[in-house]
Amino acid sequence: MASVPDGVRSTSPAALGERLERALGQPVREWVEPDTGLSAAARYSVTLGDRSRVFVKAATDEQTERWLRTEYLALQHVPERFVPGVLAWLDEPGCFPVLVVEDLRRAHWPxxxxxxxxxxxxxxxxxxxxxxxxxxxxxxxxxxxxxxxxxxxxxxxxxxxxxxxxxxxxxxxxxxxxxxxxxxxxxxxxxxxxxxxxxxxxxxxxxxxxxxxxxxxxxxxxxxxxxxxxxxxxxxxxxxxxxxxxxxxxxxxxxxxxxxxxxxxxxxxxxxxxxxxxxxxxxxxxxxxxxxxxxxxxxxxxxxxxxxxx
CATH class of the missing domain: 3.90.1200 (Aminoglycoside 3'-phosphotransferase; Chain: A, domain 2)
Known part of the structure; x- marks a missing residue:
């Protein structure tokens, strides 16, 4: 995949792909937008090279960036049994931050x-x-x-x-x-x-x-x-x-x-x-x-x- 230049703040799959592969050490095979979420943050269920899945949430503007930083802070402190496990936090200069957590697609969502x-x-x-x-x-x-x-x-x-x-x-x-x-x-x-x-x-x-x-x-x-x-x-x-x-x-x-x-x-x-x-x-x-x-x-x-x- 082509690299994401500094200052480019896109959160499309194409722009996120290399950042994820670099952080997780695996190629990205599939992107699925889940039936969830009401804010402007980008959300994807991502299938990796070993067929495992992760959930990706990316800020898309200053407001969702503030919210995502609050969420990451919370996930670092909330006892693990209450929250999805954090797998990566992508926070490079010039890009909106991205949170990667365990994919809970197979759980029951009421x-x-x-x-x-x-x-x-x-x-x-x-x-x-x-x-x-x-x-x-x-x-x-x-x-x-x-x-x-x-x-x-x-x-x-x-x-x-x-x-x-x-x-x-x-x-x-x-x-x-x-x-x-x-x-x-x-x-x-x-x-x-x-x-x-x-x-x-x-x-x-x-x-x-x-x-x-x-x-x-x-x-x-x-x-x-x-x-x-x-x-x-x-x-x-x-x-x-x-x-x-x-x-x-x-x-x-x-x-x-x-x-x-x-x-x-x-x-x-x-x-x-x-x-x-x-x-x-x-x-x-x-x-x-x-x-x-x-x-x-x-x-x-x-x-x-x-x-x-x-």
């Missing part, structure tokens, strides 16, 4: 563009592994988890934001008025600080089951924060996909539930360019979070449309 397929026992194993991960301390250099602004005050105050929230159909105006003080207080009570390792984007398409271990991928937003962070953010999506009711797992999660509901509502109402299918998923998650918050706060069940009917 989520893909074709839908979600949790097998019996999978969700329980994931929840146990998330609990184990929550005991891991974050390494030095990890930034604190970002805690967003409070949104409930605007949603319960008379005005266009309240009207827009009610238009989602998840509760009546009377229910929202009665719940307003507790929802505002619950959101304000959330403290996401801590010294635990936080994945930051745990969802079913970033999880696979490889034989006896549960593996978490895409650590590009890893940070330092509260031990409950990953669990609290994962529970609503798991419930959407057939998992337990969030309240049954985290009955004291009023802050997580209230904040999650309000932040997603803010996105749905503000981001007009959201694809309709994604906006619908978000509204279903808002409904799950609102019901979770109500249970934690001893409020009546929200009297609007149930998430399963959305």
């Amino acid at each position: 989520a893909s563009h074709q839908g979600v397929d949790w097998r019996a026992g999978d969700i329980d194993r994931v929840l146990t592994t998330v609990s184990d991960l929550s005991r891991v301390q974050a390494p030095p250099g990890f930034v604190p988890s970002r805690q967003g602004p409070a949104h409930w005050p605007a949603f319960v105050r008379e005005g266009p934001d309240r009207d827009a929230f009610l238009d989602l159909g998840l509760c009546s105006a009377a229910w929202l008025t009665d719940a307003a003080h507790l929802l505002v207080k619950a959101e304000a009570s959330l403290d996401d600080s801590g010294d635990r390792l936080v994945h930051g984007d745990l969802r079913s398409d970033n999880i696979c089951i490889d034989a006896e271990r549960v593996v978490f991928v895409d650590w590009s937003t890893a940070s330092r924060g509260h031990a409950e962070h990953d669990l609290a953010h994962l529970l609503p999506t798991l419930h959407l996909e057939g998992g337990p009711v969030p309240f049954d797992v985290l009955p004291a999660g009023r802050g997580w539930a209230a904040a999650g509901c309000a932040s997603l509502a803010r996105r749905v109402l503000d981001e007009r360019a959201l694809p309709p299918w994604l906006a619908r998923v978000f509204v279903r998650l808002i409904a799950i979070d609102l019901s979770w918050a109500a249970s934690c706060l001893g409020l009546p069940r929200p009297d609007g449309i149930d998430w399963q009917a959305i």
Whole structure:
């Protein structure tokens, strides 16, 4: 293969080929773009000369470069049983960095563009592994988890934001008025600080089951924060996909539930360019979070449309 000149930052297979062969000491035989990933980073499942496979993730711009460097830092510190093994880190001057890890194509991936397929026992194993991960301390250099602004005050105050929230159909105006003080207080009570390792984007398409271990991928937003962070953010999506009711797992999660509901509502109402299918998923998650918050706060069940009917 032709060499990649300094300053050329392409991440096409042709440009990556020699870098990989030089790092791994084998010729590259085949490139396959997997059904995974939402960022602009380039991803390939690569077959090598000895017929083994590796997974390649390459930055394509400054943002994905920052994310990839965070991911590489995380993979160096997270206990091996939680993550794919690192095989190479390519970081030559003038080129975007490239991360090479073990290929987990043969593992069971519960989520893909074709839908979600949790097998019996999978969700329980994931929840146990998330609990184990929550005991891991974050390494030095990890930034604190970002805690967003409070949104409930605007949603319960008379005005266009309240009207827009009610238009989602998840509760009546009377229910929202009665719940307003507790929802505002619950959101304000959330403290996401801590010294635990936080994945930051745990969802079913970033999880696979490889034989006896549960593996978490895409650590590009890893940070330092509260031990409950990953669990609290994962529970609503798991419930959407057939998992337990969030309240049954985290009955004291009023802050997580209230904040999650309000932040997603803010996105749905503000981001007009959201694809309709994604906006619908978000509204279903808002409904799950609102019901979770109500249970934690001893409020009546929200009297609007149930998430399963959305």
